[in-house]
Amino acid sequence: MEITLLLQGGLNGVMLGLNYGLIALGLSLIFGIMGIVNFAHGEMYMLGGYVAYYLVGRFRFNFLTTMIAGVAIVGLLGALIEKTLFRPLTTRPKQALTSLIAAVGLAWVLQMLAVICFGELDRNVPSAFKGIIHMGGVVITKERLAAIIIALVLVSVLTLFLMKTRIGMAIRAVAQDKEAAALQGIQVSRISSLAFGIGCALAGAAGVLMAPIFCVSPFLGGEVILKAFLVVILGGMGSIPGAMLGGLVLGFIESFGSLFFTVPTVNAITFVLIIIILIVRPQGLLGHE
Amino acid sequence: MNKRSTTVWIGYGALLGLLLTIPLFTDEAYVFHILCLIGINIIFACSLNTILNIGELNLAHAAFMGIGAYASTLLVMRLSFSFWLAMPLAMVAAAIISLAIGFLTLRFKGAYFLLFTFLFAELVRILLSNFWIGLFGGIPGLTNIPRPSIQIPWLFHLEFSSNKDFYYLILVMVVITVFVMRRMDQSRLGMVFRAISQSETLTESIGISSMKFKILGCAIGCLFAGLAGSLYAHFVRIITPADFSIHAVLTPIAYVVVGGMGSVFGPVIGTSFLMILSHFFLREFGLYELLLYGVIIVLIIRFMPEGLISLPRVISPWFGKLLTRE
Numbered sequence: 001m002e003i004t005l006l007l008q009g010g011l012n013g014v015m016l017g018l019n020y021g022l023i024a025l026g027l028s029l030i031f032g033i034m035g036i037v038n039f040a041h042g043e044m045y046m047l048g049g050y051v052a053y054y055l056v057g058r059f060r061f062n063f064l065t066t067m068i069a070g071v072a073i074v075g076l077l078g079a080l081i082e083k084t085l086f087r088p089l090t091t092r093p094k095q096a097l098t099s100l101i102a103a104v105g106l107a108w109v110l111q112m113l114a115v116i117c118f119g120e121l122d123r124n125v126p127s128a129f130k131g132i133i134h135m136g137g138v139v140i141t142k143e144r145l146a147a148i149i150i151a152l153v154l155v156s157v158l159t160l161f162l163m164k165t166r167i168g169m170a171i172r173a174v175a176q177d178k179e180a181a182a183l184q185g186i187q188v189s190r191i192s193s194l195a196f197g198i199g200c201a202l203a204g205a206a207g208v209l210m211a212p213i214f215c216v217s218p219f220l221g222g223e224v225i226l227k228a229f230l231v232v233i234l235g236g237m238g239s240i241p242g243a244m245l246g247g248l249v250l251g252f253i254e255s256f257g258s259l260f261f262t263v264p265t266v267n268a269i270t271f272v273l274i275i276i277i278l279i280v281r282p283q284g285l286l287g288h289e
Numbered sequence: 290m291n292k293r294s295t296t297v298w299i300g301y302g303a304l305l306g307l308l309l310t311i312p313l314f315t316d317e318a319y320v321f322h323i324l325c326l327i328g329i330n331i332i333f334a335c336s337l338n339t340i341l342n343i344g345e346l347n348l349a350h351a352a353f354m355g356i357g358a359y360a361s362t363l364l365v366m367r368l369s370f371s372f373w374l375a376m377p378l379a380m381v382a383a384a385i386i387s388l389a390i391g392f393l394t395l396r397f398k399g400a401y402f403l404l405f406t407f408l409f410a411e412l413v414r415i416l417l418s419n420f421w422i423g424l425f426g427g428i429p430g431l432t433n434i435p436r437p438s439i440q441i442p443w444l445f446h447l448e449f450s451s452n453k454d455f456y457y458l459i460l461v462m463v464v465i466t467v468f469v470m471r472r473m474d475q476s477r478l479g480m481v482f483r484a485i486s487q488s489e490t491l492t493e494s495i496g497i498s499s500m501k502f503k504i505l506g507c508a509i510g511c512l513f514a515g516l517a518g519s520l521y522a523h524f525v526r527i528i529t530p531a532d533f534s535i536h537a538v539l540t541p542i543a544y545v546v547v548g549g550m551g552s553v554f555g556p557v558i559g560t561s562f563l564m565i566l567s568h569f570f571l572r573e574f575g576l577y578e579l580l581l582y583g584v585i586i587v588l589i590i591r592f593m594p595e596g597l598i599s600l601p602r603v604i605s606p607w608f609g610k611l612l613t614r615e
Contacts, residue, residue, distance in 0.1 A: 031400065035400075037400065037403065039539075085587065085591060088591065089590070089591070089594060092594040092595075094550060094594075096346075096400075097341065097346060097542075097546060097550065098546060098590055098594045100346070100542070101542055101543050101546040101547075101586070101590055102586075102587055102590045102591065104539045104542070104543065104586075105543065105583045105584075105586035105587040105590065106583070106587055107583075108579055108580075108582065108583035108586075109580060109583035109584055109587060111579075112576075112577075112579045112580035112583060113580065115576065116576060116577070116580065222536070226411065226535070229404060229407055230408075232404070233404045233405075233408065237400060237401075264415060264418070264419035264420075265419075267415050267419075268412070268415050268416065268419070268420070271408055271411055271412040271415060272412070274408055275405070275408050275409070275412065278397075278401070278404070278405055278408065279393060279394075282396075282397045282401050283401075
């Protein structure tokens with residue numbers, strides 16, 4: 001095995017892993033705050049992809065504007081959904097289940113709306129970054145490098161936000177104990193909206209980043225949510241480093257696995273591996289009880 | 290027998306009579322095709338409801354239906370068992386596998402059990418699609434599954450080859466399932482399940498092993514999932530791994546939640562309502578069919594979280610207001 005091939009696989013693994021991590025981070029944040037398994041999370045990624053398709057592909061916007069627009073549109077949509085659909089369900093009995101089904105229904109609605117508005121064909125999204133870079137024997141396109149760097153920036157910003165700012169601390173407080181947080185004067189409902197919006201925005205950002213590398217289609221969400229679930233299981237619910245570590249592990253398994261085995265074998269190995277991890281350590285690699 | 294239960298029994302009788310006489314009104318194979326599918330889905334939704342009753346959501350429930358379907362098909366086609374023997378064996382197979390899974394995973398709390406069952410569902414799909422293709426048929430699945438028949442030498446011979454005949458078989462199975470579910474719901478066992486779903490700690494404090502009963506509840510649910518799978522395989526006559534993937538369980542969950550979780554008739558009402566809606570009324574809308582379907586589900590959950598079964602309770606205050614205004 002040549003060393004360059006390994007490096008190439010490693011770079012691809014990092015790119016996939018960071019973006020899986022971004023998506024899973026949002027899923028995990030929403031679950032931590034509201035106890036909702038957001039089945040419509042993959043659709044947020046899909047919407048991010050379409051923002052990139054229209055702004056970069058059709059209207060020739062530059063990358064930064066597209067990214068900001070993608071994060072803002074998907075984030076606001078997330079906050080709106082939380083306010084109108086999920087929050088009224090939180091006071092009802094069996095909230096976890098009803099909100100799960102509400103999310104499933106929402107995923108269908110968004111998917112069909114996408115088919116109706118954007119068409120059901122796969123769309124290629126032109127990249128805002130053109131060209132390739134040679135590093136030793138390793139070749140990487142600029143768009144992939146950008147995806148790695150921007151994902152890293154987003155995760156760092158989010159970590160700083162959650163750890164250092166007052167609002168970030170409030171979010172963590174609500175995730176730990178709703179009642180205690182409310183007693184400290186934190187408005188739990190506002191924090192919920194905000195966290196839901198941030199979670200969705202992260203998936204939207206990943207969508208904008210990955211759209212030029214893969215295609216966009218209305219049916220992207222289903223596959224993406226499966227990956228995000230795997231990452232969350234690996235890393236542990238509600239843990240930021242866990243989501244990133246889980247994302248990287250999955251990215252490396254997929255990237256290196258496909259060098260040595262067929263895709264179904266890689267998938268079967270991944271699932272068996274994750275099931276074993278879950279049985280031995282149900283809280284995930286870095287999660288808490 | 291008091292007055293209320295008499296009316297209830299008359300109601301059941303009338304409903305059953307109506308269902309039995311449907312063949313007098315129509316002859317269309319399509320109608321019976323859909324009715325059979327509704328019946329199979331009712332059995333599946335009831336079995337899912339059993340597991341929801343112990344306070345867990347099993348995302349691999351369709352995989353257990355798949356285990357039933359593949360077990361029954363392979364027994365009939367490869368080992369030439371009779372359908373009437375293969376069906377109970379398929380049910381038992383699904384239940385036994387669920388026992389093993391239950392021992393391993395029911396100690397996980399809340400979301401982790403859900404995530405594990407999600408992994409298990411995907412693993413079953415991957416194994417059925419890509420491995421032992423000679424046995425399981427790979428992604429295209431198994432085809433030409435025979436319809437069952439009853440043959441008692443010199444007495445009679447009954448083929449369930451037409452959709453209309455199969456409808457009676459399904460009807461019998463649905464009645465048996467609902468009857469068992471109702472008896473279980475009213476028994477001590479049903480009470481223990483409800484207690485566990487409300488508070489595991491309190492249930493254990495009065496000396497009930499919640500783990501034991503959760504495993505039992507899961508196995509009972511999977512037993513009926515196996516039944517639904519076996520009936521599905523021999524009715525549709527083609528099974529593929531995709532039929533039992535994670536996506537295949539989301540629609541039935543919607544049936545249960547829309548109908549009303551926890552009650553015996555909730556899943557029955559939810560399944561009938563949504564399936565009749567989507568197969569007989571929304572077909573005209575083409576592209577908008579799934580969109581409307583999703584919107585209806587979201588609206589029902591948003592405004593009637595306890596499901597359609599709570600409709601009389603939701604509406605009655607309005608009627609009350611109307612009456613007092615007069």
